[in-house]
Amino acid sequence: MNSLVVNDISASYGGTRVLGPLSLSVVPGEKVAVVGRSGAGKSTLLSLLYDEARETGVYMPQDLGLVETLSVFHNVFMGRLDQHPIWYNLANLIHPMKRPTEDISAILETLSMADKIREPAGELSGGQRQRTAVGRALYQQGRILLADEPVSALDEPQAHRVMQALVGQFETAVIALHDVDLALQYTDRVIGIRDGLIALDEPSNRLSPSDLQPLY
Numbered sequence: 001m002n003s004l005v006v007n008d009i010s011a012s013y014g015g016t017r018v019l020g021p022l023s024l025s026v027v028p029g030e031k032v033a034v035v036g037r038s039g040a041g042k043s044t045l046l047s048l049l050y051d052e053a054r055e056t057g058v059y060m061p062q063d064l065g066l067v068e069t070l071s072v073f074h075n076v077f078m079g080r081l082d083q084h085p086i087w088y089n090l091a092n093l094i095h096p097m098k099r100p101t102e103d104i105s106a107i108l109e110t111l112s113m114a115d116k117i118r119e120p121a122g123e124l125s126g127g128q129r130q131r132t133a134v135g136r137a138l139y140q141q142g143r144i145l146l147a148d149e150p151v152s153a154l155d156e157p158q159a160h161r162v163m164q165a166l167v168g169q170f171e172t173a174v175i176a177l178h179d180v181d182l183a184l185q186y187t188d189r190v191i192g193i194r195d196g197l198i199a200l201d202e203p204s205n206r207l208s209p210s211d212l213q214p215l216y
């Protein structure tokens with residue numbers, strides 16, 4: 001896999017620049033945390049990185065993108081829609097087959113969500129919804145994960161389990177996190193965003209939580 005590289009990217013809304021210009025390179029195998037205060041530009045950066053990595057990337061947006069009326073099974077199954085023929089997807093929509101049911105059940109088991117497999121996404125709690133979207137990302141199985149606050153609605157033990165699953169499965173990951181302790185524990189590089197620009201870019205093992213405080 002090649003590095004994920006963006007050069008001089010920027011983003012504006014209504015004529016106001018909210019990100020960049022900035023350049024960034026993520027090499028295969030790196031686990032990168034993106035941190036910074038609310039509104040700093042983390043989500044905007046992640047979506048632009050995903051534009052560069054669509055072929056091998058798995059994107060978990062902050063709004064999760066679940067289909068409320070469909071079950072947890074179907075929402076997770078959607079992670080691989082483009083990997084199967086239409087007839088297979090339609091057949092599983094009507095009656096989930098053995099193989100995907102087993103694969104998805106195993107993923108949901110690691111997320112403590114196995115008992116919710118038939119529940120519609122619209123009837124889940126915030127944390128259950130977030131774990132469903134994590135399940136979809138894990139099922140999709142790309143090379144590079146771009147996840148926007150994947151554990152923000154989870155309690156501490158669940159957040160650790162999900163972070164372990166994500167950094168364990170994906171070769172390369174860029175994850176926006178508001179929890180600096182999780183960022184330092186599960187990634188090997190921290191990028192701090194302030195006012196749409198990179199204000200810090202350091203190996204995690206050289207940082208302590210207090211080094212990240214000026215970003216907030």
Ligand SMILES: Nc1ncnc2c1ncn2[C@@H]1O[C@H](COP(=O)(O)OP(=O)(O)OP(=O)(O)O)[C@@H](O)[C@H]1O
Nearest residue numbers: 013014018036037038039040041042043044045062
């Ligand atoms: N759709 C939009 N229309 C207008 N402005 C937007 C839009 N989306 C984001 N912005 C602005 O862009 C800036 C960066 O937003 P972004 O969502 O990237 O920040 P963030 O660091 O991810 O914040 P948070 O931690 O709250 O998710 C903010 O000032 C925000 O108000």
